[in-house]
Amino acid sequence: MDSAAQIVSAVIDSAKKNGLNVPSDKSVRVGIGTSFEAQYERLFLHDKTQGKRDYANEVFTSFQKDFYHVYNSNTPKLFPGVEDIIAELNADGVITAIATSGTRAMLNSMLTKFKLNDSFLFTCCGDEFPAKPNPDMLEQILLESDFLSKDAVMLGDSVYDIYSANNAHIDSYGVATGVSSKNDLVGAGAIEVVDDIREIVAYL
Numbered sequence: 001m002d003s004a005a006q007i008v009s010a011v012i013d014s015a016k017k018n019g020l021n022v023p024s025d026k027s028v029r030v031g032i033g034t035s036f037e038a039q040y041e042r043l044f045l046h047d048k049t050q051g052k053r054d055y056a057n058e059v060f061t062s063f064q065k066d067f068y069h070v071y072n073s074n075t076p077k078l079f080p081g082v083e084d085i086i087a088e089l090n091a092d093g094v095i096t097a098i099a100t101s102g103t104r105a106m107l108n109s110m111l112t113k114f115k116l117n118d119s120f121l122f123t124c125c126g127d128e129f130p131a132k133p134n135p136d137m138l139e140q141i142l143l144e145s146d147f148l149s150k151d152a153v154m155l156g157d158s159v160y161d162i163y164s165a166n167n168a169h170i171d172s173y174g175v176a177t178g179v180s181s182k183n184d185l186v187g188a189g190a191i192e193v194v195d196d197i198r199e200i201v202a203y204l
Contacts, residue, residue, distance in 0.1 A: 001110060003076035004157075004178045007032055011043070014066040018059040020044050021052070032179045033158030035101050035131030036064065072106075075113055079177060081198035086119050088201065095145055099137035099154075099164070101126035121145070133163030138170060155200060162188035173203055 008028045015022045023043045031039040040063065044056040089096055097120055100107055104125040111117045122144050124137035131137075142149060154165035154172040157179040165172035166189050174185030174193035185193045194200050 001076045001082075002079050002177065004029060004032055006071060006074055006076050010067045010070040011039075013070050014063050015044075017066050018063045020056060020059065020063065021047070029179055033101055033132055033156070033160030035126050036067075038131065040064075072109075076110065078114055079197050081196070083114070083116075085197065085201060086116065089204070090119060094204070095122075095147070096120050097122035097124075097141045097145070099124045099132070099141060101131040101160070103127045132158075132160040133167060135164055135168035138164055138168035142168070142170075153204065155197075156190075157185075159184050159188040162190050165189075173200055175200060 008025050011028045012022055012025075021044070027043065028039075031042050040056075040060060044063075045053055047053050047056070086096060098107065100123075102125060104127055107123060107125055111120070122141045124140050126132075126137075129136040129140060138152075138154065141147075142152060149169040152170050154161060154168075154170050155175060156162055156165070156172060157175045157177045159180045162172045162174060162185060172190050174180070174182070174188075174190035175197045176182040176185060176193055176195050177197065180188070182193045182195070192203055194203075
C-alpha cells in the first residue's frame with residue numbers, strides 16, 4: 001500500500017499543530033515500519049533540552065489523535081499491479097498474510113476499502129503484537145499457518161520489514177517504493193530488491 005507520503009504528511013502536520021519541532025520528510029520516512037511509539041520517541045523525545053522532552057511527553061496523546069485524524073482523512077492507494085499479484089498468488093494456492101506495525105482498525109479499513117478482506121488468511125497488527133523489527137508477528141503467522149520459516153518469504157519496503165524477517169529466520173525480498181532505499185534494503189539483508197512490485201513474482 002502506497003501510504004508513505006500520507007504518513008509523512010500526517011506526522012509533519014501533527015507536529016505543527018502541537019508545537020513540536022517539525023521533522024524532515026527524510027527523518028520521518030526512516031522510521032516508517034516500526035511502531036507509532038518508537039517513531040514518536042525517535043523524532044521528539046531525544047531533544048537535548050529537558051523541557052522540550054517533557055513537553056513532547058505531555059502532548060503525545062494530542063499528537064496521536066491529530067495524526068490519525070489527518071492520516072484517515074485520505075485513503076492510501078495500492079501500488080499498480082498489487083491486486084493482480086494477490087489474485088495470481090491466491091489462484092496458485094499460495095498462502096498470503098499481512099504483518100503490519102499499523103493498528104487493526106487501520107488495516108481493516110484498508111482491506112475493506114480495497115475489497116481484499118478475503119485475500120489474506122492471516123493478519124497481525126502492531127497494536128496486538130510488538131511491532132517490527134520484533135519477529136513476534138511473523139512467528140505468530142507461522143504458528144497459525146503451520147508453516148516452517150524455511151517455507152515462507154517476507155516482502156517489504158522498509159528495513160524494519162527485513163529486520164523482522166531476519167529475526168524470524170525468514171528469507172526476505174525488498175521493494176524500493178519510497179520508504180527505504182534499495183541500498184538500505186540490501187544492507188538490511190534482503191535477498192533481492194526490485195523497483196516495481198510487479199517484478200517480485202519472478203522470485204517467488
